[in-house]
Amino acid sequence: MFITLAKNLKSTPLQVADDPRWARIVARDKSADGEFWYSVATTGVYCRPSCPSRRANPKNVQLHDTLDQARATGFRPCRRCNPDGPSLEAGNAAMVAAACRRIEQGEEEPSLAELADAAGRSAGYFHRIFKAVTGLTPKDYAAAHRAARVRQGLEDGASVTTAIYDAGFNSSGRFYEKSTGMLGMTPTRYRAGGADEEIRFAVGETSLGAILVASSQKGVASTLLGDDPDALVRDLQDRFPRARLIGGDRDYEALVARVVGFVEAPALGLDLPLDVRGTAFQQRVWQALRDIPAGRTVSYAEIAQRIGAPKATRAIAAACAANNHAVAIPCHRVIRRDGALSGYAWGAERKRALLDREADGSNAPGSAYRSARR
Numbered sequence: 048m049f050i051t052l053a054k055n056l057k058s059t060p061l062q063v064a065d066d067p068r069w070a071r072i073v074a075r076d077k078s079a080d081g082e083f084w085y086s087v088a089t090t091g092v093y094c095r096p097s098c099p100s101r102r103a104n105p106k107n108v109q110l111h112d113t114l115d116q117a118r119a120t121g122f123r124p125c126r127r128c129n130p131d132g133p134s135l136e137a138g139n140a141a142m143v144a145a146a147c148r149r150i151e152q153g154e155e156e157p158s159l160a161e162l163a164d165a166a167g168r169s170a171g172y173f174h175r176i177f178k179a180v181t182g183l184t185p186k187d188y189a190a191a192h193r194a195a196r197v198r199q200g201l202e203d204g205a206s207v208t209t210a211i212y213d214a215g216f217n218s219s220g221r222f223y224e225k226s227t228g229m230l231g232m233t234p235t236r237y238r239a240g241g242a243d244e245e246i247r248f249a250v251g252e253t254s255l256g257a258i259l260v261a262s263s264q265k266g267v268a269s270t271l272l273g274d275d276p277d278a279l280v281r282d283l284q285d286r287f288p289r290a291r292l293i294g295g296d297r298d299y300e301a302l303v304a305r306v307v308g309f310v311e312a313p314a315l316g317l318d319l320p321l322d323v324r325g326t327a328f329q330q331r332v333w334q335a336l337r338d339i340p341a342g343r344t345v346s347y348a349e350i351a352q353r354i355g356a357p358k359a360t361r362a363i364a365a366a367c368a369a370n371n372h373a374v375a376i377p378c379h380r381v382i383r384r385d386g387a388l389s390g391y392a393w394g395a396e397r398k399r400a401l402l403d404r405e406a407d408g409s410n411a412p413g414s415a416y417r418s419a420r421r
Contacts, residue, residue, distance in 0.1 A: 062105070063105040063106070063108045063109070063110060064105040064106075066110060068083055068085075068096070068110055069105055069108070069110075071096050072085060072096050072098075072102075072108075073102060075096070075097045075098070075099060076096055076097060077096075077097045077134070077136065079095075079096035079097065080095045080096055080097050080134060081095075082096070083096065083110060083111060083112055084096075084110075084111045084113075084114055084116070084117040084130055085108050085109065085110050085111065085117070086108070086109050086111065086117055086120045086122050087103040087107055087108055087122075088107045088108075088109070089103070089104075089107045090103070091122045091123060092122050092123055092124065092125040093111070093117035093118070093120060093122045093123075093124060093125065093130055094125040094127075094128050094130055095125075095128045095129075095130040095134065097128065097134065097136075098125055098127060098128035098130075099127055099128065099135075100125065100127050100128070114130065114131070117130065136358075139176045139179075139180060140180055142166045142168070142173075142176070143176060143177050143180040143181060145165075145166070146162050146165070146166060146173075146177060146185065147181070147188065149162065149165060150162070150185065150188060150189045150192060151192055156186075156189045156193075157189075159173070159174060159185055159186070162177075162185055173185075178355060178356060179355075179356060179357055179358045179359075180356075180358050180359070181328075181356070181359065181362075182328045182331070182332075182351070182354060182355075182356030182359035182362055182363075183327060183328050183356075187327050187328075190327060191326050191327045191328065194326075194327075195326075244263065244287065244289075244290040244291065245263070245264065245290065245291050245293055246261050246262070246263055246268065246283070246287050246290045246291070246292050246293065247261065247262050247293045247294075247295050247299055248260065248261035248262070248269075248280075248283060248292060248293070248294065248295060249294065249295035249299055249300050249303045250276045250279060250280070250303075251303045251304065251306065251307040252307070253307050253310045253311060254310075254311060255272060255310060255397050255400055255401070256272060256273055256274050256397070257272070257273055257274065257275065257276040257279055258270065258271070258272050258279075258303075258306060258307060258310065258373070258374075259271045259273075259276070259279040259280065259282075259283060260302065260303045260306050261283050261287075261292075262299070262302075262322070263322045265320070265322040266319065266320035266321045266322040267302075267319050267320065267321050267322060267372065267375060268287075268321075268322040268324070268371070269283060269286060269371045269372065270306060270371070270372045270373045270374055270375045271283065271371075271373060271393075272373045272374075272393040272394075272397060273393065280292075286371070302319070305317065305319070306319075306374065306375070309374060310374055310401075311404075313341040313342075313401075313404060313405045314341065316341075317374070317375060319375060321372060321375060321376070323372070323376075324371075325366070325369065328356075328359075328362065328366065329366040329369060331354045332350060332354060332362075332363055332366035332367070333366065333370060333372075333376045335350050335353050335354050336350070336367070336370075336376050336377055336378055336380065336381065337376055337377070338353075339377060339380045339381075341377075341380075341405040342405045342406050343380065344380050344381070344382050344402065345380065345381060345382075346381070346382060346383060346384040347360045347363045347364055347367075347381060347383070347384070347389075348360050348384055350363050350381060351363050363381075364389070364390075367381055368390065368392060370392070373392070373393050374401070377401075378391070378392075379391055379397075379398045379401045379402060380402070380405075388402075
């Protein structure tokens, strides 16, 4: 009798609320899409696990291993999550990709109304989705694309005037208003590969290894960490191949000492003028990183939320990887959602050491400082 009862218990299906798949539905887990489906008796629809609709009562829900099983209920497919076709997220991504190509291929910047009309959406909805997917508004995306075209034109040897108009600027005046922030220098100097730009630098020693700080006339342009001071100087030369590198004088060494002091004791704080060169999106990410207080960490997803681009976590990670300002722009304070450190351009051990140091607020063992005049 006991054996028969045990067999019956084993064959009894789990209640939906106790099934592990129900937790994934509650979490609207996108990774579960395509693995199973569910139907709701009270609404007469079937859905994918990530459906954004109001959560159903599990007593009214039936789980299905295949799409055919869900269809066999006789219910209709949910209009919100479209379980028979691509997800809403995939559809929005395709819509935004098409809009990006339209912006890139147009001789003039299309208006928001034109882009929304081509996508078959209202202007407000299209604007919101575009920003969620790319991290930029359509206008900012167009500006970033024009800036990239100007840079490419200047690098290919075109005259400044030709590069400006080929990039879609209607007047040189509008371009020159933004040129320094866009290129990091004047267009003529950029065309010459940054020739004659002066970059002042010095190398210091910290308990985490060597640190190189380099500045343009605008502000600190690079802060690099590593084991080999000479390798850091070569890295700086690669970043500014046609600039004139000048070893720091005593006043500049004092600035480098401030950076070294911050590495050793984060509680001191660091407020330096920065020469930040990047795309509009990268600069938004980097500013969000600078707003993270010492001793705190955030996930890539949290940064994405803060800059109004919740779908752009991969782009956030790429912007962190492109950061030239170790410590000054604290990308080490961004970790994965599960608490793992993730990558760091200057080494995972340094990232862990920086985070530990900031978390307890204590100073590291004393460090030496030396400059490199070249």
